[in-house]
Amino acid sequence: MIVIAKELVKQLLKKPFTNLFPAKYAPKSIKQFLRDAKEGKVKLNPPVVVPPNFRGKIEYDEKKCIRCKLCTRVCPAKALEYVEKENIIKYHLFRCAFCGQCVDVCPTGALKLTKEFLLAGYKKD
């Protein structure tokens, strides 16, 4: 009782521990909000820092890719698909499990991990 009471009182003097979204409340118009942010009218909360080698969204470089299709063979979520017609590897972001296995296997470095993690979508393709 006493221990936790002490901790709770201490907490009153501290800032919230949780990571904050860029804006506290969802703005009515995102475009307007971004414009305001640019002009310095509203203040954005700084982005959450992620450590180096964080596994976020995958970036695909068409020019480096040699179409060996190794990445499609190891991807557990079938998020990488070789499209015959366009002769490229298609990345389905919302199927991706962010394991980074494709990046490990790619012989030419055509796939890269980025730090982007605030992703949301409606469809899986």
Added chain:
Amino acid sequence: MKKIADTGNEQNSFTFCVGPVHPALKEPLQFTFKIEGERVKKVDFMLSHVHRGIEWMGTRRNPIQIIYLAERICGICNISHPFAFCRAVESVAGIEVPPRAEYIRTINAELERIHSHLLWAGIAAHELGFDSVLHYILKARERVLDIIEYITGNRITKGIMMIGGVRRDISKKQYRKIIEAMEYYKKQVKKISDILLKDHVVKARTINTGILSKADAIKLCAVGPTARASGVKRDVRQDEPYAAYKYLDVEAITPATIGKETRGDVYDRTLVRLAEIRQSVNIIVECLKSMPEGKIAYEDKIPKLLAELKSVEGEGIGRHEAPRGEVLHYIKLIGNETLFSWKVRAPTYANLLSWVPMLLGAQIADIPIIAASTDPCLSCTNRAVITKHGKHVVIDHEALHELSVKKTLALRKVKHD
């Protein structure tokens, strides 16, 4: 609703159904209690409402892809499942894991134990009605999640296991941060123990609640902290040391090993779990100190590894001591790219039957904490239905939780009066 055959004393007893989904659980499960007054007289339960067909999916993927599928069997135990799976594949293919990789695996497995047990302690506090303690513990848990993110690349799904080793090394630079975090946990666990184990209300609610005797624990094949809290000294890390546990001296923790009396109640399960966090902290520090240099994987070229696994035939078993108890993976390879068969036995499955002796004779308000005390990994919807003399009364999660909170408040008053 399932009906339990009535036996005598009809007027005072009624059937009380919790589930298919229940407050303390995270996955569907149906309890049927026969209640007399406030007491539980008979317990029955039914599960398998959420069959996801993961093993079937596994037989359509190659072993490398399955590592990530196994990771997703459980959000919390996502080192334990791939660990057991990789050990199974390694045992079939005769792959030897380099020593450094074994240490890294062990460190990751113990980090997982710390965060899982902390989460459990928070949930247990919540079930008792101490929500501020829940938030306090979850705040403490952030630090270990940060460390996990720092060494594996993500907070929850670690993606670090690989057949024949691990995917990422721990650099010298990272040591310091890990050691600092471990120092923090040494202090923090002491504080949390003070909060949870010394508080008279927590004691009143947990001591002699949900007792599982040693004989029952053995008979019902309980595993992990649930069994150890009843005095069964069983731990895969101790009985059949693997990975870096071979080089360390891990002893299964029971209330007796920390000099306490063994009752096998909810209090003992809390005690054992908190002691295990301390043990994990020591194991990690020990591992960092004695980690040898060297390779971290048997084969870094994944296509080569896949080609090698393609020609392997045979059956294998992989075991690992997950935070909730022993996890077991069985696989069969028949020289194909994909698996022929894959079977997973998660620890909660072995612990389910222990609920029956624990819940017999308990009060309704104690159901949430007793059910939560085995750290079940099942899910929930939020309602319970009481049938009394043919009438239905719906008790939802909040109401059942309220009952639990009321009991805590009542106990607090008793002490103060």
